[in-house]
Amino acid sequence: MELEEGIVIKANKYLENSKILTIISAKGTHTCLARASSKLRSKNYSYSQILTKIGFNISKSKRNSFDILTTGTVVNTYIKIKENTSKLASALVILDITYHLNDHIDDFSTLFSFLDLVLTKLESTKYEHYYEIIFRLKLLFLLGVGPTFSKCIACGKKEDLMFFDFYSGGMKCKECTGDEKKIYRGDYVRTLQTLYNIKIEQINDELLAQLPNHTAMINEFLDAYYEYFLGYVSSARSILGKIIK
Ligand SMILES: [Zn+2]
Structure with a gap:
């Protein structure tokens, strides 16, 4: 069989x-x-x-x-992950999210190949923290709550994007800004957009080496996003993350 x-x-x-x-x-x-x-x-x-x-x-x-x-x-x-404490911590974060949120996902074929590919890349990379981010970020799309980075969430315009309006889950252009209660702006929003839009197959260590180190800010964004839009707080991240990283 x-x-x-x-x-x-x-x-x-x-x-x-x-x-x-x-x-x-x-x-x-x-x-x-x-x-x-x-x-x-x-x-x-x-x-x-x-x-x-x-x-x-x-x-x-x-x-x-x-x-x-x-x-x-x-x-x-995945012995190369299990032998490395930092990689293992990232992998456990990834598995914990998958365990708790997979019932929100319809497309298991994509979820499985995505998870498989991220874990395979985690084995050989020097940038495990970025793969943890990439997984968390791209999974939002599969979870049906993908953030909108490339256009204004209110009017759809692609120019003059000012900042990320957290509670709308997307960028806002100059004309659509109002009384946003929580915004994200700065270079790391651009890093988020790059990582969200690029295909996982095209990501490698050479590319990740060129990125500015925005992992702390991006993780803060993702923690808040998962908590607000999905009611999920990563126990693996709060326990392992704080001790090991
Ligand atoms: Zn707009």
Whole structure:
């Protein structure tokens, strides 16, 4: 039988020695029981770890219990991420968002390939903080609350854009400015726009090396945006982020 590919985004211990896995694939989110997967010598152990790309089959449960993971193979353990504390912190932020917000997403095919590509790039990059930002920023589009950077959110004009009006979720032109309560302006808004518009496939370390270091400001923007538009506060970012970064 052909295996489906997916990424384990959460693995919770269950009963004595099993785990409940949450797997994202191109078809959707799967929650399933991996029996005996907490045992180090179990055949299920290797593919039941968080942050692992696996091939898998699931048998649908007939009664009101968990679906069961019946076959698994490891495709990528992302060892280069797991060996590096800073990369791991970024990856955990990415997986935490995916876990908490994937039910807002319809296009799992795009979500899966996007997540897969960002994690692959995270393995080899020197700029993991930027990939964490790129993931958070571009995911907003898939979540249906993408910010509008390239035109005025009020009139659609592309010229004379003054600042980002936070509560409207977009730029405002000279004529449309009024009594905005919270605005973002400055060079880092341009960096945000660049990162939002450029295709992920075209991003590499040479390009990221040329960007000004706006990560702190951009992260502040993204934290506020996720909280206001999605009611999401990253526990991984507030715990890991503050300790490690
Ligand atoms: Zn306008």
